[in-house]
Amino acid sequence: MMLRITNYFKKRVVFYAILTCIIFITPFIRINGNHLFLLSFDKKMLNLFFVSFNTNELYLMPFLLIMMFVFIFFITNLLGRVWCAWSCPQTIFRVIFRDLIQTKIFKLYGGRKNKQNNARDKIFAKIFSVALFYPISIIAASNFLWYFIPPEDFFAYIKEPSEHLILIGILFFLSLFITFDITYIKENFCAYICPYARIQSVMFDNDTKSVIYDESRGGIIYKDGLKVSKKPVGGECIGCEACVKVCPTHIDIRKGMQLDCINCLECADACSSVQARFNRPSLISWSSTKEIKTKEKYNLLRPRTIIYVVVLIAMFIGLVYKAEHKETMLLNINRTTELYSLEDDGKIVNNAYLVLFHNTSDKDHRFYIQSLDDDIKVIKPKKDFRVKAGEKVKQIVVLSSENKKVKKHHKHIKLKAYALDDEKVFTIQDTIFIYPKEKKWKEKKK
Ligand code: SF4
Ligand code: SF4
Known part of the structure; x- marks a missing residue:
C-alpha cells in the first residue's frame, strides 16, 4: 500500500x-442597518450579531473579552x-x-x-x-x-x-x-x-x-x-x-x-x-x-479543555442573556447646584435636576418622566418631548412637594422615565429630594 x-x-x-x-x-x-461586528468610536456604538449597543451599554464587553481570552487558552491548549x-x-x-x-x-x-x-x-x-x-x-x-x-x-x-x-x-x-x-x-x-x-x-x-x-x-x-x-x-x-x-x-x-x-x-x-x-x-x-x-490516541477531553468549554458556554449564555435584555433607554440624573427653592411663602419646596435622556433603541420616541412618590410631583417639563433613535436630550426636571418635616431633611425617591408610544421602553432610577432643615422650615412657615 x-x-x-x-x-x-x-x-x-x-x-x-x-x-x-x-x-x-x-x-x-x-x-436593519446593523453589522455583525462594528466598534465605532466615531458614533460611540457597538454592533454585535446585528444588534446595536451604545458605548454607555458596554456591559457586554467583559463577556466578550473573557470569551476571547478563554477561547485563546482553549484553542492553544488543544491545538x-x-x-x-x-x-x-x-x-x-x-x-x-x-x-x-x-x-x-x-x-x-x-x-x-x-x-x-x-x-x-x-x-x-x-x-x-x-x-x-x-x-x-x-x-x-x-x-x-x-x-x-x-x-x-x-x-x-x-x-x-x-x-x-x-x-x-x-x-x-x-x-x-x-x-x-x-x-x-x-x-x-x-x-x-x-x-x-x-x-x-x-x-x-x-x-x-x-x-x-x-x-x-x-x-x-x-x-x-x-x-x-x-x-x-x-x-x-x-x-x-x-x-x-x-x-x-x-x-x-x-x-x-x-x-x-x-x-x-x-x-x-x-x-x-x-x-x-x-x-x-x-x-x-x-x-x-x-x-x-x-x-496512544489523541485525548481531546481532558480536565483543562472541559473547564475551558464550560466557561465558554457560561460566558456565551451570559452574553446572549445580556444582549436580549438590552436597555432601550438610559437615564442620567444629576442634581443642580441649588439644593432647593421655596415657593408660596415657604409652603412649597422645589428641587431641580439636570436629566440626560438617552434613547438607545432604533426608533424615535416621545418621552416623559414621572415621580413614583405620592407626595412629589413633576412640574417641569410640562409636556412630553421627542428623542430620536440613538440620540441624547438634556432636560431640566423640577420636582415639587409640600414643605414638610422629614427625617434627615431628604427623602429617597424613584423617578420613572418612559416612552409614551411604547410601554416596553422605560427605566426607573433612584435619586433624593431635599427639604429645608427644620429651623429654616419653621422660619418660613411663620
Ligand atoms: S526528517 Fe528531515 S532530514 Fe530527515 S528524512 Fe525527513 S525531511 Fe529528510
Ligand atoms: S517548517 Fe516546520 S519547523 Fe519550520 S515553522 Fe513550519 S512547522 Fe515549524
Whole structure:
C-alpha cells in the first residue's frame, strides 16, 4: 500500500482564501442597518450579531473579552499554534509575498521548497515585488478599519480626503507598517515581537497538538541543543534536510519544539515526500508529545479543555442573556447646584435636576418622566418631548412637594422615565429630594 503524501501547504492556502473572503465581506453585511461586528468610536456604538449597543451599554464587553481570552487558552491548549499557521495575517501575507510574488512571479528564489537561499541579485525585481505588495497592504489596512469605521462611512470619508486627514493618515501609516513588516521584518516578527508566541508555551501540556519530529523512528540528531549526527545510524532520517530547507523561520524541527516554529507543517509535507519513497510515513507530524511517546490516541477531553468549554458556554449564555435584555433607554440624573427653592411663602419646596435622556433603541420616541412618590410631583417639563433613535436630550426636571418635616431633611425617591408610544421602553432610577432643615422650615412657615 502506497502512503499518502501530505499537502498541508495546499490546505492552508485554500483555508486562507476562504478566511480572507469572510473577513473581507463581513463588514458589508448589514441587517436593519446593523453589522455583525462594528466598534465605532466615531458614533460611540457597538454592533454585535446585528444588534446595536451604545458605548454607555458596554456591559457586554467583559463577556466578550473573557470569551476571547478563554477561547485563546482553549484553542492553544488543544491545538497549539494553530492560529499562527492557519489564520494569522502575518503568515498569510508572508505566503502571498514570499511564495507568490517573490518566488512565483519574480523568480527571486529557486523555489518554494528552499527558503534558506538568499534572494537573487535582481534589484528591479525586488523593488517591483514590494511595489506590487503595497496595494495589498492598502486593501488589508482598509479591511481592518472597516471593523471600526463601517464601509458606508469609510468610502464617503475617503472621497473627501481634506476633510478626513486623520483617517487618511491612519490608512497610510497602517499600510506602510504592513508592507515594512512583511517585506523587511518577515518571520522575525513571530520570533521576537509577537507576544502570543512568548506566552503560548505555558498553555501547552503533553496532549497539545504540535509539529513534532519522531526521534524514536528517525534517530537522534540533536542532544542538549547540539547537533550530534547528520544521518543517525539505524534511524529512518536520511539527513536530506528537506525539512530544514523548506522552513520559513529557518529552524530545524529535529532539535525539538522551538519558539520560532509557527506550526506551518511545511517540514511535515517535505518529510512526507521523502519518506514516501521508502513507503514510510513522515517523521514529522502534527501530534502531541504523548501520542509520539506512548502511541496512544489523541485525548481531546481532558480536565483543562472541559473547564475551558464550560466557561465558554457560561460566558456565551451570559452574553446572549445580556444582549436580549438590552436597555432601550438610559437615564442620567444629576442634581443642580441649588439644593432647593421655596415657593408660596415657604409652603412649597422645589428641587431641580439636570436629566440626560438617552434613547438607545432604533426608533424615535416621545418621552416623559414621572415621580413614583405620592407626595412629589413633576412640574417641569410640562409636556412630553421627542428623542430620536440613538440620540441624547438634556432636560431640566423640577420636582415639587409640600414643605414638610422629614427625617434627615431628604427623602429617597424613584423617578420613572418612559416612552409614551411604547410601554416596553422605560427605566426607573433612584435619586433624593431635599427639604429645608427644620429651623429654616419653621422660619418660613411663620
Ligand atoms: S519547523 Fe516546520 S512547522 Fe515549524 S515553522 Fe519550520 S517548517 Fe513550519
Ligand atoms: S525531511 Fe525527513 S528524512 Fe529528510 S532530514 Fe528531515 S526528517 Fe530527515
